[in-house]
Amino acid sequence: MDxxxxxxxxxxxxxxxxxPIGAEVEETLKRIQGQKGVQGIIIVNSEGIxxxxxxxxxxxxxxxxxxxxLVMKARSxxxxxxxxxxxxxxxxxxxxxxxMIAPDKDYFLIVIQNPSD
Amino acid sequence: MAVHFVMxxxxxxxxxxxxxxxxxxPEETVKASTEAHPDEExxxxxxxxxxxxxxxxxxxxxxxxxxxxxxxxxKEPKVTxxxxxxxxxxxxxxxxxxxxxxxxTEPPQRCTFSANANQWEIYDAYVEELQKQExxxxxxxxxxxxxxxxxxxxxxxxxxxxxxxxxxxxxxxKIIERMLHQNTFDDIxxxxxYFEDASDEFxxxxxxxxxxxxxxxxxxxxxxxxxxxxxxxxxDLFSVGLGSYNFTKQGRGMLVFYSLxxxxxxxxxxxxxxxxxxxxxxxxxxxxxAVGFYDGCVAVYNLKREGQEPVYKSTxxxxxxxxxxxxxCWHNDDxxxxxxxxxxxxxxxxxxxxxxKNELVFTDVIRLSLNAEDKPSTQQASTAFSSLLACGTSMxxxxxxxxxxxxxTEEGKIHKCSKTYSRQYLETYAAHSMPVDTVKWNHFHPNVxxxxxxxxxxxIWDHTINTPMFTFDLKAAVGDxxxxxxxxxxxxxxxxxxxxxxxxxxxxxYEPLCQQAVVAxxxxxxxxxxxxxxxxxxxxxxxxxxxxxxxPNLRKKQMMKKGQEQPKGPEVEVVKMEKLxxxxxxxxxxxx
Numbered sequence: 001m002d003x004x005x006x007x008x009x010x011x012x013x014x015x016x017x018x019x020p021i022g023a024e025v026e027e028t029l030k031r032i033q034g035q036k037g038v039q040g041i042i043i044v045n046s047e048g049i050x051x052x053x054x055x056x057x058x059x060x061x062x063x064x065x066x067x068x069x070l071v072m073k074a075r076s077x078x079x080x081x082x083x084x085x086x087x088x089x090x091x092x093x094x095x096x097x098x099x100m101i102a103p104d105k106d107y108f109l110i111v112i113q114n115p116s117d
Numbered sequence: 118m119a120v121h122f123v124m125x126x127x128x129x130x131x132x133x134x135x136x137x138x139x140x141x142x143p144e145e146t147v148k149a150s151t152e153a154h155p156d157e158e159x160x161x162x163x164x165x166x167x168x169x170x171x172x173x174x175x176x177x178x179x180x181x182x183x184x185x186x187x188x189x190x191x192k193e194p195k196v197t198x199x200x201x202x203x204x205x206x207x208x209x210x211x212x213x214x215x216x217x218x219x220x221x222t223e224p225p226q227r228c229t230f231s232a233n234a235n236q237w238e239i240y241d242a243y244v245e246e247l248q249k250q251e252x253x254x255x256x257x258x259x260x261x262x263x264x265x266x267x268x269x270x271x272x273x274x275x276x277x278x279x280x281x282x283x284x285x286x287x288x289x290x291k292i293i294e295r296m297l298h299q300n301t302f303d304d305i306x307x308x309x310x311y312f313e314d315a316s317d318e319f320x321x322x323x324x325x326x327x328x329x330x331x332x333x334x335x336x337x338x339x340x341x342x343x344x345x346x347x348x349x350x351x352x353d354l355f356s357v358g359l360g361s362y363n364f365t366k367q368g369r370g371m372l373v374f375y376s377l378x379x380x381x382x383x384x385x386x387x388x389x390x391x392x393x394x395x396x397x398x399x400x401x402x403x404x405x406x407a408v409g410f411y412d413g414c415v416a417v418y419n420l421k422r423e424g425q426e427p428v429y430k431s432t433x434x435x436x437x438x439x440x441x442x443x444x445x446c447w448h449n450d451d452x453x454x455x456x457x458x459x460x461x462x463x464x465x466x467x468x469x470x471x472x473x474k475n476e477l478v479f480t481d482v483i484r485l486s487l488n489a490e491d492k493p494s495t496q497q498a499s500t501a502f503s504s505l506l507a508c509g510t511s512m513x514x515x516x517x518x519x520x521x522x523x524x525x526t527e528e529g530k531i532h533k534c535s536k537t538y539s540r541q542y543l544e545t546y547a548a549h550s551m552p553v554d555t556v557k558w559n560h561f562h563p564n565v566x567x568x569x570x571x572x573x574x575x576x577i578w579d580h581t582i583n584t585p586m587f588t589f590d591l592k593a594a595v596g597d598x599x600x601x602x603x604x605x606x607x608x609x610x611x612x613x614x615x616x617x618x619x620x621x622x623x624x625x626x627y628e629p630l631c632q633q634a635v636v637a638x639x640x641x642x643x644x645x646x647x648x649x650x651x652x653x654x655x656x657x658x659x660x661x662x663x664x665x666x667x668x669p670n671l672r673k674k675q676m677m678k679k680g681q682e683q684p685k686g687p688e689v690e691v692v693k694m695e696k697l698x699x700x701x702x703x704x705x706x707x708x709x
Contacts (some may be wrong), residue, residue, distance in 0.1 A: 025287040028294060031382060035297045043286070076235060083240030089292055098300065102292045109289045115300045 032111060039097065042110040044068060051107070063099075067110055071103050127201065295378045302380065305329050309377075309652070314668040322624050324631045324670030326617060329652065330380035332357070332662040336388075337371055342656025344396045345645045350403035352649040353377040354384065357662055360392020360411060362642075367392060367411060372418065375662070387418060387425050397458065399447045407458045407470075409442030415460050415470060417477070429477040431470070436479035438462035443510045449519065459514070461524055465506025467534070483539050485509050485526060510552050517563055523580075525553025531568055533580060546583060548576060555598050561605035561690035565698070569598040575610050577622075579698055586701050587626070591618055597643045603651075603672065605690035606697065611641035611655055619671050622697055630671055635663065 033041060033054060040055040048068035053060040075087040089102040097114045129136045232238070299306055309329050317324060337359050344358030353376050360370035370392035374385040392411040399405040404420040408427070414437045416427035431437040440463035447458045448469075457471040465485045471478045485507040508527035515521040520536040521543075529549035532542040549570035559565035565586075569575045571594040576585040593612040601607035606622040615636040618629040635641070636657050643656040651667045 022287065025290055028287065028290040032290065032294050032297060035294075035381075036301050038297065076233075076237070079237030079240075080235050083237040089296060091296070100293060100296050102289045102296070104286070104289045107286055107289065109286070109293050111293050111297065113297060113300060115303070 037114040039112045298379050317670040324668040326665035329664040332375045332380050337660035340660045341658035345643045346398050358393035358396045395444045397445045407445045409445045411441045413438035438464050440464040444512045461509035461512040463508035511556050513556050523556045525556045527552040561687050562694040569595040602648050605694040611644045613640040
């Protein structure tokens with residue numbers, strides 16, 4: 001029973017999905033947000049639905065939808081070549097900013113940074 | 118007339134009037150041919166017994182044109198008519214009305230399913246299958262302990278799903294943090310990897326150190342760096358012990374781990390109640406960290422475990438030191454494969470601690486006595502002096518010889534000791550006039566060690582000779598000295614005036630190759646070389662750790678004659694050192 005109560009304590013409900021975030025992870029996300037030049041953070045679940053975001057709704061939906069497909073394609077490419085391999089992270093550097101995506105089994109994290117800020 | 122049998126048929130007696138009518142012949146009564154007819158009957162018509170009546174025979178005859186030929190009388194062939202009157206007769210039956218009957222059921226539910234069969238999807242499916250099989254095997258093995266296993270499994274399941282979810286986002290967030298860090302400090306990362314100072318060619322033998330990342334954690338502002346150690350397994354991870362050297366300002370301490378990949382925030386943080394004075398990371402089990410405190414305790418932290426508390430901690434009952442612990446050193450596992458480490462403290466004891474199951478068991482290896490051991494001590498003398506113990510301030514184990522170690526004391530002496538002799542020293546060197554801050558064996562040459570002290574000197578010794586081989590006066594109290602892992606003749610020292618000195622004895626025996634002031638107004642406390650990369654980390658008394666890259670001049674390999682290949686390996690280093698030492702020994706032999 002103790003383990004159950006432990007589990008329930010560290011769940012936070014955000015948006016549609018149940019995103020379990022611990023205190024440490026919350027801190028890490030805050031630090032990321034505070035880093036130089038970071039414009040926004042989006043956490044997307046495996047179906048492409050954004051769960052947590054610091055940007056406005058329209059941009060979030062756009063980023064989430066487009067990048068989800070890109071990440072799936074990239075991951076499929078990497079794994080097709082060698083199934084034991086897997087995608088660790090992706091950077092898309094453009095003229096104005098850099099989009100960094102770190103995928104995972106259930107979620108992926110998108111951070112948009114302007115490194116020259 | 119009695120009628121015995123009547124059968125209606127379509128056979129007509131040949132000679133009857135009816136037959137003649139059909140044929141169109143005149144009527145005649147001929148009976149002679151009746152006898153011949155039964156022969157002409159078809160064999161498959163039922164043979165009716167002759168007794169039934171001649172009429173049956175008559176009726177059973179078939180009229181055939183052949184029979185007409187056997188007649189006695191032959192008539193003119195006439196066109197025979199069909200004996201059957203063909204008339205169409207139709208009748209319509211009553212048809213049952215058609216009625217449609219159908220039955221509709223609910224269709225089975227459908228959903229569209231699409232999937233790609235990529236190589237990796239197939240691979241994943243196989244892996245899952247394998248795992249299921251393995252789980253089944255395990256289940257079969259542990260059927261006996263059903264209850265316990267079930268309970269544990271339930272807990273495990275809950276905790277697993279919980280931990281998995283948190284850790285997943287956590288891991289990904291960490292990766293992103295490092296990526297951001299790389300972007301922000303992009304120039305430093307490039308320097309670290311690729312920059313080689315080209316101006317070294319024009320500088321002669323001098324070299325420089327290039328500042329790289331600065332590591333700083335907010336909560337360590339008032340603490341000074343008291344210990345540094347690189348992790349052998351992960352060469353980008355290093356540990357920093359924080360505390361205070363000031364006797365009056367003793368408070369809390371901290372054990373912090375940084376990675377070169379993220380200089381903004383530490384990887385692991387352990388606050389401690391007392392200042393950390395020394396630490397050592399186990400060579401093989403790089404998650405075990407031994408720490409010595411100002412209050413005399415030693416503790417072992419396990420990085421793999423959650424929580425801020427050490428796994429083992431010594432207490433007053435279990436033989437903790439009564440004075441600050443100045444140095445801890447992991448050593449080889451003992452015969453029972455238990456980990457053990459040694460600590461030296463100002464209370465004059467060198468203690469060996471063994472991790473047995475959940476306990477820390479201590480053994481006094483040696484008590485550092487003050488008086489010289491050359492005189493045979495009488496019992497009286499020994500009792501009088503045995504209470505006086507020297508204060509040990511540093512120690513180091515020999516790299517190859519298992520039982521040999523050095524202890525530096527507050528009196529400025531260095532003792533060469535053996536694990537097996539607990540009362541006597543193997544040898545004593547009158548090294549310095551002030552406490553010996555650091556003693557370190559050379560990584561390559563088995564006879565050489567270095568020592569530094571607050572009396573402004575760094576001395577290099579050959580342990581077979583009682584006097585130092587080299588002495589360097591650095592004009593300020595030396596905080597720490599370290600041998601380079603890539604060369605037997607390179608070492609670096611830090612002083613309290615904020616300068617880093619790097620020497621290479623192979624190139625210049627008297628002067629440092631690099632003397633760089635890195636921090637103004639603050640004391641540098643410790644220095645360590647990275648085992649793989651050409652960088653050093655320097656700690657100061659504000660809690661800052663800075664990393665520097667060594668310029669090429671400081672990393673020079675031995676120059677060979679043109680055409681000869683550069684020999685590689687530790688033997689080369691030993692030879693290099695040996696050459697230097699032999700140069701020094703020759704004048705001694707000559708004078709003697």
